[in-house]
Amino acid sequence: MKLKDIGEFGFIERIKGGCLIRDENVISGIGDDCCVFKTSAEVATLLTTDMLVEQVHFLLEVIPPYQLGRKSLAVNMSDIAAMGGTPKEAAISVAIPDTVDLEFLDALYDGMKSMAKEFEVNLLGGDTAFSPDPLIINIALVGEAREEEVLYRSGAKVGDVVFLTGPVGSAAAGLDIILKGRGSDEWEELIEAHHNPYPQLKAGRTIASMQVANSLIDVSDGVAADLGHICTESKLGAIIEEKMIPTTEQFRAYCEKFQEDSRHLSLHVGEDYVLLGTVPVESAARLQEALESNGCQFHSIGNTVAELGLRLEGRDGSVEVIGANGWDHFR
Amino acid sequence: MKLKDIGEFGFIERIKGGCLIRDENVISGIGDDCCVFKTSAEVATLLTTDMLVEQVHFLLEVIPPYQLGRKSLAVNMSDIAAMGGTPKEAAISVAIPDTVDLEFLDALYDGMKSMAKEFEVNLLGGDTAFSPDPLIINIALVGEAREEEVLYRSGAKVGDVVFLTGPVGSAAAGLDIILKGRGSDEWEELIEAHHNPYPQLKAGRTIASMQVANSLIDVSDGVAADLGHICTESKLGAIIEEKMIPTTEQFRAYCEKFQEDSRHLSLHVGEDYVLLGTVPVESAARLQEALESNGCQFHSIGNTVAELGLRLEGRDGSVEVIGANGWDHFR
Known part of the structure; x- marks a missing residue:
């Protein structure tokens, strides 16, 4: 069925169901000039x-619409996680070409709704x-956090431990597999990492509520680029160790089998949506314990230093300057 | 100059200036995973x-970028006006083709900033x-209102006076002039109405703060469609009088000169972004007085009735049912 069969307002009626997950604090949802809610x-x-544009952020023929819906909301939730907050209310804009049919859109919204339900977000x-x-697809997401717990990119201090809350490179490898037509059950975990990233809200809340970390960001552009953002905003540098960068077994197997550059995929591509932060040395063990006891991960990958720029200590002990480069939409 | 000369992060640095209009309540603006602010x-x-898509909502070669910037923010502010609220904080998503140069983008952002400054909105x-x-271009705009003053589409009561806060049809005529290549100084007011709509926040606040109106909406899809939304949500009908529909002298001159259908342009096209509402008969005069003493307009155009549907009383006294049709993106 096509959108023109039901029109714009028929479509709005069709997607309305299941959009309101929590009704506390919501005064008015879909169907008026604005939505209205209370904040504490x-x-x-x-x-x-975040805006997702076909051909730039996703390929319509490759990603299933349900997963595209989940991912659209996940990338926004990840930004809330990276501030230590809790996502609450979302507004979704879609611009739809007439080649897209209603069944696709239903699956897209089902995906968004499943993500919304999982994290108690209202659409x-x-x-x-x-x-x-x-x-x-553009999603605007409103969340909340206690002011004293919010974690910025700008708070890192010299001598902090740089940490990751999960493995990186898997989403990049997944995209590589798709683009090179190597898709198979063997690499399912990597393809899934690309299509279905999971926003680390629990890790973000755990880190924020302890009030020990100095900075936090999510890995969307790649570890090098995102650590670069922390360094730039905090006016310092960092040195990280290649052997400490967490990756999955399947990621390493894929890189080995096809001779792909694991360093490039794990540091300069991104979209893993794990969290990257810095914490004073004396609080690192306590943070690690809290994360792990909540079922989250903590991987120390290096330290912040006064000297600007990013340096990587290779597996052979040699140290080289690496560019804080990752995805740039215009270069 | 092209975007690729400065990259994504160079572009963000370039547009940052002049985005923060008020700093009270703002905790962190552009440059982190989320912006952070306090609400009262x-x-x-x-x-x-609201999402504005080239070729659908605007023609790149026709609208000057500065005005496109103003209009992008204006259409969102108009939604806040239609709830009786005050706009506060905005987040702007743009997806940019490589044919668009930096000078165009500078003008686009200058337009947004001029609108933001005028209405004290932070970008x-x-x-x-x-x-x-x-x-x-997608803009997400957060505003605020006292809960008891918020005006919904669903509050109209049978017997209410239906009112407009300004003339309609001008924006539709302006678009008609542009599409038919009739642009000239003679019709400047109409072209301006199309390119540079002015969100009626003062009228919205005046109406809301009096707490007498029962419903409010902004005229984006056309009087018939937008009054149709009020009727649907409020479960009633309306009868309006053709001779009471406010239009400008230039609009009437244009329709007469080119034999254009003034009824169609004023009722079924929209984009004037004036406010349309309903108020109990006994409060109409008081509302009119308050609006006019604040430099705003009040035009009674008919009444709500129990019988569903929209009816129009023509200039000759005959009454006919009209469709609540206006702009539908998918039909």
Whole structure:
């Protein structure tokens, strides 16, 4: 079935069901000029927005619509996780080409709703429009955090331990597999990492509530680029050890089998949506314990230093300057 | 100059200046995973988002980028106005094709900033991406209102006066002029109405703070469609009088000169972004007085009735049912 069979307002009616997950604090959801809700008096409001453009962020023929829906919300939730917050209310804009049918859209919204339900986020509003060509999804997500717990990119101090809350490179390898037509059950974990990233909200809340970490970001552009953001905003540098970068067994097997550059995939591509942060040396063990006892991970990968720039200590002990480069939309 | 000369992060640095209009309540603006701000304890939070897609919502070769910037923010502010609220914090997503140069983007952001400054809105965050073809702008705007003052589409009561806060049809005529190549100084007001709509926040606040109106919406899809939304949500009908629909002298002159259908342009096209609402008969005069003493307009155009559907009383006194049709993206 096509959108033109039911029209814009028929479509809005069709997707409305299952959008309201929690009704406490919600005054009015989908169907008016704005959605209306209350925020608690003692918290800070977080707002993030991410746009996913077909052919740039996803390939329509490759990613199943249900997973595209989950991923669209996941990348926004990951930004809330990286501030130590809790996601609350979302507004979704979609621009839809007439080649996309209703069944695709139903699956897309089912994916968003499954993610929303899992993390107790309400889908409260948005905008629907026609697009002459690519499918475009934009989500604006409002979250909250206690002001004193919010974690910025700018708070790192010289001598901090640099840590990751999970393995990196898997999403990059998954994309590589898809683009090179190597898809098979053997690499399912890697393809899944690319299609279905999981926002680390529990890790983010654990880190934030302890109030010991100095900075936090999510790995969307790649470890080098995202650590580069922390270094730039905090006006310091970092040295990380290649052998400490956590990767999965399947990632290492894939790189070995196809002679792919594991260093490039794990440091300069991104989209793993794990968290990257810095914590004073004296609090690192305590943070690790708290994360692990909550079922999360903590991997120390190096330290912040006064000298600007990023340096990588290779497996052979040699140290080289690496660019803080990852994904740049315009270069 | 092209975006690729400065890259994604160079571009973000370039547009940062002038984005923070008010710093009270803002904890962190552009440059982190989320923006962070405080909302007041006693107000409800409003969230709206609108996507503008090239070729669908605007023609790149026709609208000057500065005005496109203003309009992108104006259409979102209009949604806040239609709830009776005050706009506060915005996050802007743009997907940019490589045919668009930096000078165009500078003008686009200057337009947004001029609108933001005029209405004391902060531009606090967003997302930038590459687009394979159309230019896409999505704005998420957070506003606030006292809960008891928020005006919904669903509150109209039978017997209410239906009112408009300004003339309609001008934006539709302006688009008609542009599409038919009739642009000239003679019709400047109409072209301006299409390119540079002005969000009626003062009217919205005046109406909301009096707490007498029963419903409110902004005229984006056209009077018939938007009044149709009020009727649907409020489960009633309306009868309006053609001779009471406010239009400008230039609009009437244009329709007469080119034999254009003034009824169609004023009722079924939209984009004037004036406010349309309903108020009990006994409060209409008081509301009119308050609006006019604040430099705003009030035009009674008819009444709500129990019988569902929209009816129009023509200039000759005959009454006919009209469709609640206006712009539908998918039909």
